[in-house]
Amino acid sequence: MSNICENEMKLEFTSKSNNEAFARITVAAFASQLDPTIEELADIKTAVSEAVTNCIIHAYEGKEGIIKILCQVFAGSIQIEISDTGKGIEDIETAKQPLYTSKPNLERSGMGFTIMESFMDEMKVESIVGLGTKVTMKKIIKKE
């Protein structure tokens, strides 16, 4: 697998919940150049939806903020970086635990990070409290 970036796309939008669908559809459209299967595309859409939703509910807590997405296509894989400048995560390891949620009253399932981790091939979370969070995910798209 090569690590030369073949194509790149940047997206910047307001933290409004109706942008969740916009973000996942746009990223999926960009990813389709790698000829993914329907299942691989669904995985990408779900992971993007999770990360973007987290920016809206947790990072900005309903207030207006900017969400950025950087997508890079490599030969046989796509890397997706989703970042916010919201409140940040104090304890990343705890946040990543299945079923952990800091907002149980909102009927959150606490499965966001677990889904991103299992639907994608790699996931990395970087965060600084008060500055923001960046989630980087990679999906390998196999070529038959």
Next chain:
Amino acid sequence: MEWNYKNEDKLLTITLKEEIDHHTVEKIRRKIDNEIQRYMPKKVVFDFNYVNFMDSAGIGLLIGRYKITNMLRRNFRNKEYNYKCKKNIGDVRCAKNYTNSKREDCGKSRRK
């Protein structure tokens, strides 16, 4: 979203048709809870056949509905339904619907 209620089996079937994410789930949740309160079903079945996208918001939705139906059923058995339902769901109408659809049981619980 569509629903179908079979009175003989007290079975409420909810057929979801929209994409389920944090944005759309709010409206879906309100509709479902409305129907659950209206019919007071013994059993709720969710049909996801027509859903072509769902993220963890859908899991939260299901766990939440599971808790509610469980609570209603438990309260039903305990015959403390009216009181608990008002308190937990915060909807007075539901006690009224209950009277209309299941007069006998409700009478018993109120006599207690």
